[in-house]
Every structure is written in structure tokens, then in C-alpha cells.
Amino acid sequence: MNIDSIKNGIVIDHIAAGKGMQLYRLLKLDELDCSVAIIKNVASKKMGRKDIIKVDAAIEVDLDVIGFVDPEATVNVIRDSKLVEKKTIPTPRELVNVIRCKNPRCITSVEPGLNHVFKLTDEKNKVYRCLYCESKPN
């Protein structure tokens, strides 16, 4: 795969440097069969350094996950080597099974079949807390 030019796929650009791997993991891009490139620490005029992810397939990514990890990132949809769409990144109010609660005293640690739900409790500071125990993700 030529990482400079994608024919049909998506480019997640302007990811804060260092967050590319986390995004890769939470978007479950490791489960894809197509080519995926993570480019770390790319020089950027605006940001100093940034990460970029390129996916060589027309997949749907979960924008809520991107909004949780880095709401400043951009998602470009490429079709026939042309930029056809720039997606707006929402600030999700709720994350279901995106991250897991790590509090050992939380009911999610023992109850089978329970969704791991995090709610946006502080919009200004983008704070998410577990629906059950109110811990922050870590």
C-alpha cells in the first residue's frame, strides 16, 4: 500500500501526537483485513506533531470513539483517489463498550453480560464517568 495515496478508504488526520495507537485499538482496526497505516509524529504546521491513520478500505468508523479519544481529529473519506467527504466529529454523550471500567469495586467487574457504559458528565472538560461507579476511565 502506498501510504500517500489511497484510492478508496479513509484518512483520520490531525490526531494529537501519541493518540494514534489508542485510536487504532479502540476503533478495532487490528481486526481489519485491509491495509492500515499508522503514521506517528508527522510534522504539522498547526500542531507541531500529529499522528495519521490511513485505512485502505471504505469502512465506517465509529465517530463516537474518535470524539472520545480526540475530538480535534478529522476524518476524510476518499473515493477514486478524491476527497469526497469530511466527517464532523461529535462529542459523544455516552460510550457503550468502547472502554472498560477498571475500578475493581465496580459492579461491571463481576456482573456477567453487563455493558460498560461511560457518560459525559462534564461537557466543558470532556469528563466521562462510568455509569455504575462514576470512576473516570484510566
Added chain:
Amino acid sequence: MRNVIDVLDLSVEEIEELIAVADDIMANPTKYQEVCKHKILATLFFEPSTRTRLSFESAMLSLGGEVLGFSEASSSSAAKGESIADTVSVVSGYADIIAMRHPKEGAPLVASAHSCVPIINAGDGGHYHPTQTLTDLLTIRHEIGRFDDLTIGFCGDLKFGRTVHSLIEAMSRYKGIKFVLISPPELKLPSFVKEEFIKNKGIEYVQTSSLEEVMGELDILYMTRVQKERFFNEEDYLRLKDSFVLTEDKMALARADMRVLHPLPRVNEIDTAVDNDPRASYFRQAHYGRYIRMALIMKLLEVSA
């Protein structure tokens, strides 16, 4: 159908209503002695808390209702690995209302999603304990007479002290409140309480590890137990425990109209010599618990006298 998982599930107006009903129950107990006849309260206690369970059972029996349940996980289906979802799906068919205590945080919220009857959180881990908070509020109303313009000191284990978390939440809705947080650094208030209910609401607060220094400014001193098992080593515990023990000497620094509350049981954090001080409200507080739970059960079962 209503549940009370968190004290904020009740509005300020509803709390006023509950206090009014509790007051009327205290004044005219016979009027209420059959209002819950043929209704059943299930007390599902996945960890033992005799005091809280008896308070719920006494409340239901005083309303003419019946009670059933279990008092620890080992005597229940949970010991066989049954999920909360399954336990509650079954038990909610046996009772009209459920009071649930569980060591894991958020367990009553899970229960409420699977129950066809109202769930009352009777304490979930280090998280919340709303009926203790209603008890505390009724005590404050009777002992001090108001909820506004109060400086409230919380002393001891503020990290795992669920009664502290719930009372801070509840008091953060009133005007002119100031919180004084007195604890060893190891047992400071968790961020979910401090950020959501103090900082974000612009409420004045101070954090200190000296009870003596702040004693004179308090309207209310809410004492909690500092448990040995919360410390990593015995030395830290021994070094710190006396700083958070209320004694007659410390009471001498407090105002004449100050009140001492404690959710009980007490171990040694309040010297028994303080018990005779008229400002010690904790035994009266325990009695209020039964009346406010009666009012809450009536509200959730939608019955009135």
C-alpha cells in the same frame, strides 16, 4: 415506578415532602400503622449491615407491612454465582419493594434495570447510601432547623465514606453551603464527589487534616470511622487515628449550637465522654432513620395515610 439509587433521584421538593410525612408519622404513629398492610419489603443484603437492615424492616413493620430477605451473600443465590440481574428478576416477583445493599458500586442501578418493583439503594460499596442521607437531612432539620447557610465539616474516611458522598451531593443543592473536609491525605474525598458536586457548583470548601483548627467554624460536624484496613500499614494507621478522634477537649473549641452527626456504628472515633454533650446528635439521628424510611417506602409504594 420510581427507584432511589442516588439521593439526587429525589428533588428538593420531594425531600421536603418526605420530611413532612416523617414529622407527621412521629406525631401520629397510629395513623400510619396499617398503610402498607399486605405489602412486602424484600431486604437483599449482599453484605451484612444489621443496623441498616433492621431500620428498613422496622420501618416496613411499623407501616403494617411484611418483610423477607437475606442478610449476607453467603446465604443467598449470589454465593452460587447467580447474577444480580437474575436474582432481582426472580425476587421482584415476591415483593412489592426492594431494599438492596451490595459491596459493588452500581449494583442497585443494575438491579433497577431488571426489577418490576421499586429499588432502594441501601448502600453500594464506597459509592452512595441515599437513605442514610435522608436520615441525616431529617436530623439536620430537627436539630438545626435549616438547610441553607451551613458550614458542614466531614471528618475521617472521606474516600470510602459513602454516607459522606451522598450528604455532600444532597447539601450541594442548598444556598450558602460551605464544606470543610477533614481527613488524612490517604482518605481524601474522591474526585467524582469533589469535582461534580463541589468544584463545578462553585461551592466554597477547605481541605485540612486538622480537626482542631476548623472546629470553631462548624455548624455541623459529620464524623465517620477511620478503619484500620484502609491503611497500607499499621504505623500510618496508629500515627493518624487519634487526629480524627473527637474528644471533649476538641468539643470545647466548638460553638454552643454546633451539632455532631455520625452514621453509626461508632468504634472509637468519638470518645464516649462526648455522648453526654447536648451537641451530640448521633443517637437521636439513628431514630430518625426509621421514620424517614417509612416515608420513603410509602412514597415509592404510592400509599398515603
